[in-house]
Amino acid sequence: MRTIVLKEEAQSSKSTIFCGEGAFEKELPRFLAGYPQKLIFTDSNVERLWGARIREVLGDVPVFVMPAGEEHKTEETLFSLLKAMAEQQLHRTSCLVMIGGGVVGDIGGLAAALYMRGIACFQVPTTLLAQVDSSVGGKTAIDFLGIKNLVGAFNQPEAVFADPCFLSTLPPREVRCGLGEMVKHGALSEELFETLLARRNELAALDVPAxxxxxxxxxxxxxxxQDAKESGLRKSLNLGHTTAHALELAQKTRSHGECVLLGTIFEAELARRHEKCDDGYLHELVSLCKExxxxxxxxxxxxxxTPLALLDKKNTERGTVVVTAPVARxxxxLIALPFAEYAREAEEIQARLC
Incomplete structure (x- = not known):
């Protein structure tokens, strides 16, 4: 098992991340032993697949189950969870345990930040996307007024338990969803990119090594x-995401990770048009995304x-679309384009791709 300590440079608090087999069954119970009251928050898919095992490992802990799906990442679900926390009479010495994918982590983390102005929370990510991305970093939110993640807060979990046991029940689409964020990380890290290229056959076969x-x-x-509140370096993690979010809003049948792969392809092509780029690298990146x-x-x-890209939170001026584009290993x-130019070039790129 690998242990990673996330300590923000400007803060004294830290979050411990356990990666590997046994993180759920061995490490989580050890952490929870110090909390007199606990509430588990999960969704209907995880409850169906893993509910019995969760009770075997954690015992008789109250559970609040939300309906599965991004469409339930709403204020109604958030306040239903807060009501359940109050009904269980949780206090500041209590904790919330989120067991699920990104939606569960986003809503649960926000509820923990709001309840009594903040109680401890722990994440057990059960999807590949949640393990490699959304459970790390403390971003929490709900969708509001049709806009993704419009209402939220930064709230680091006390610890994250990324156990590969949960990945055994993921359908191929969910594996591909997580791979989208892994490829994005590779686009930002030369060392990680080389590793992904070397293992591209495994990734294309949806076989993800621990x-x-x-x-x-x-x-x-x-x-x-280095940048917990996204004031500088963390903005790099938005690579491909402006176009991805627009596609995700327009085509709800595509997963977030699939849209990130598509967004990375589109924004790599935009980079070719507007920046001095390493063409060989961009060719390798786009090919990996397609595979x-x-x-x-x-x-x-x-x-x-394309008009949905105007809703993205990364935009800094009205009528302008900002993309975080790969240019070299x-x-x-950050490329800011007038909307008309972004829309025209995106249409040209799509015509060539499709």
Missing amino acids: DLIADNIAFKASVVA VLGGIPALPPAKEW GTYR
């Missing part, structure tokens, strides 16, 4: 430690999804 998961967690933790995707899927017309640029 050591590669730990490497991705360590990379993201290193970025967050993991299994090819470019059918997309809605660009005129339908381990190097990115």
Whole structure:
């Protein structure tokens, strides 16, 4: 098992991340022993697949189950959870244990930040995406007014338990979803990118080695430690995400990770047009994205999804779209484009790709 300590440079607090077999069954109970009251927060998919095992490991702990799915990442679910926490009479010495994917972690982390102005929380990510990305770094949020992650807070969990046992029940689409974020990390780290290229056949076969998961967690933790509140370096983790979020909003049948892979392809092509780039590197990156995707899927017309890029939180001016684009190994640029230019070029890129 690998242990990673995430300590923010400007803060005294730290978050410990356990990666590997036994993280859930051995390490989590040890951490929870010091809390007199606990509430488990999970979703209906995890409860169906893992509920019995969770009770075997953690005993008779109250459980609040939300309906599974991004469409339930709402204020209604948040306040239902807060109500359950109050009904269980949790106090500041209590803790919330989030067992699930990114939606569970986002809502649970926000609820823990709000309840009594903050109680301890622990994350047990059960999807590949949550293990390598959303459980690390303390970002929490709900979607509001049709906009992703509009209401949220930064709230680091006390500890994260990334156990590969949960990945055994993931469908292929969810594995591909997590691979999208792993490829994004590779685009930002020269060393990690070379590792991904060397193991591309495993990734294309949706076979994800445990050591590669730990490497991705360590990379993201290193970025967050330097810039927890996304004022500088952490913005790099938005690579590919402006276009990804627009595609995700327009085509709800695509997973977040699949859209990140597509967004990375589109924004790499935008980088070619607006920055001095390493063309060989971009070719390798785009090829890797396509392999993991299994090819470019059918997309809605660009005129339908490009306006949704205007809603992205990374934009700094009205009518401007900002993308975090790869330009060379381990190097990115923030590119600000007038919306008309972004929409025209995205349409041209899509016509060539599809």
